[in-house]
Amino acid sequence: MKNECEVIKDLLPSYIAGVLSSETDDAIKEHITNCTTCREILKNMNNGEINKSSIQGEKEEIDYLKKHNTKMKTLKIILILIILILIAFPSIFIIKYNYNVNIMKLVSNNIEKIQEENNYTVNVTEHRIDYENKREFTTTSKYYYKDNKYKIENHCGNASFDVKNKDTYYYGEIDTCTRTKIVEDIKTVYRESRNYVYVKKGTLLKDIKNEIEIFDINLGFFSNIIIKSGYQIRNDRYNGKECYVIKKGNNEGYSEFWIQKDSMMIIRRIQDLYNNSYTEKNYSISINSVKEKDLVIPDLEEYKIEESINNVDEEYIELYKNLI
Numbered sequence: 408m409k410n411e412c413e414v415i416k417d418l419l420p421s422y423i424a425g426v427l428s429s430e431t432d433d434a435i436k437e438h439i440t441n442c443t444t445c446r447e448i449l450k451n452m453n454n455g456e457i458n459k460s461s462i463q464g465e466k467e468e469i470d471y472l473k474k475h476n477t478k479m480k481t482l483k484i485i486l487i488l489i490i491l492i493l494i495a496f497p498s499i500f501i502i503k504y505n506y507n508v509n510i511m512k513l514v515s516n517n518i519e520k521i522q523e524e525n526n527y528t529v530n531v532t533e534h535r536i537d538y539e540n541k542r543e544f545t546t547t548s549k550y551y552y553k554d555n556k557y558k559i560e561n562h563c564g565n566a567s568f569d570v571k572n573k574d575t576y577y578y579g580e581i582d583t584c585t586r587t588k589i590v591e592d593i594k595t596v597y598r599e600s601r602n603y604v605y606v607k608k609g610t611l612l613k614d615i616k617n618e619i620e621i622f623d624i625n626l627g628f629f630s631n632i633i634i635k636s637g638y639q640i641r642n643d644r645y646n647g648k649e650c651y652v653i654k655k656g657n658n659e660g661y662s663e664f665w666i667q668k669d670s671m672m673i674i675r676r677i678q679d680l681y682n683n684s685y686t687e688k689n690y691s692i693s694i695n696s697v698k699e700k701d702l703v704i705p706d707l708e709e710y711k712i713e714e715s716i717n718n719v720d721e722e723y724i725e726l727y728k729n730l731i
Contacts, residue, residue, distance in 0.1 A: 414605050415445050436691040441685060455592050502720065503634035510651055511622035511664075513671045519614050520629055522609035526553045528693045530610055536685040543567045550611040555581045557606055578704050587704055588715070596710045601717040603728050615690055619664065638664075653663055 415438050421427050422435050439446040486731040521527055529550040534541045544566035557580070563573035572590045579586030586605050588597040598606075626634060638655045643665075651666040660683070665675030676688040719727055 412442060412445055415439070415442070416448060419445075419449055423449075423452055431576050443446055458563055479627075496725075500632050500636045503638075504632045507635050507640065507653060508639050510640075510653070510671075511619050514619055514621060514673055515616070516670055518612055521694070522612050524552075524694055525555075526695045526697050528552070528696045529615070530689075530691045530693075531614060532689045536689045538682055538684060541567070544570065551697045552581075552611055553699070553702060555608075556702045557611060558702050559579060559611075578599075578702065580607055581606055588703075589707070589710070594710045595708050596712045597715040598712065599715045599717060602719065603724050613690075615673060618673060618688075648674070650674070713717060 414434055418427065418431065418435060422432065427435070439449055454672055461549075490602060517680045534544045535545075544563055546561065546563045546656070549560040552632050557578075559577040561575045563570045566573075572592055574591035576589040576591070577586055578589075582604050584602065584604055585600045590594075590597070606671070622635060625631065638653045641652050641654070643650050643652045646669075650670045653664040653666065655662055660678070660680040662679070663675070663677040664673055665677075667674045672692065673689075674690050676690075678686045
């Protein structure tokens, strides 16, 4: 092993070049203060008896190595950041996809539960503006269901054009091919029949179910994630209730689902096609709200009664059945 003087002698060129750490500089200073031989060697080096070009070359080499190490550390940091971004970017889509789908799954499950109930009402109010044709109207529909019987009310008001049959009522039983239609405007009753059923159990909630159909359909792995994660979620209030608002839009328009948090039920749906049309639907559902009298056909003594048969060709029956 080298003794201390030999080590100091090896370090003196770097000491003169000023490339050593402060701790090593201090150790060398302390040694040459107490060592005549090393102090003389340092003096000779400072007087030019050492190849100063080699010292400068060593300094440049050390500087280069320092810069190289710094550059490599920077490249490593950049590489790590790129890897983290590549991992995080798809993860954000997957997290948003799961969040959106889980909310809508709860809504879908609640609709299915209500479809199994034996007593409920569904209210739907629709406000539509047709910018192209300069038309605007509001419709309200109310669906009553109790013990396999139903009643449907359709009303149209605040229309900017003449509406025929704007107050219409339907009475019937689930899974039957007959029903009674009352057109209040013309005081006419239609005893309707056809060769497939008018209303199945749960059909009265189909309109609401169709609103969230995009979240129930399997579009394929990548399409599911890209499309369903594309909806943005915010918190808002509507009619005094806390809601999730699930929104998706572009430069052509936007659509929104308003989900009431305490019931996890869709209560509002907006579709706005810029410079084309605006549609807003509001939904409300009540359980055990239907009375027997709500389903009783009123006195039709002053009404005109007509028979109406609306059969379709046998080859199309299955197609029509699937639409119910």
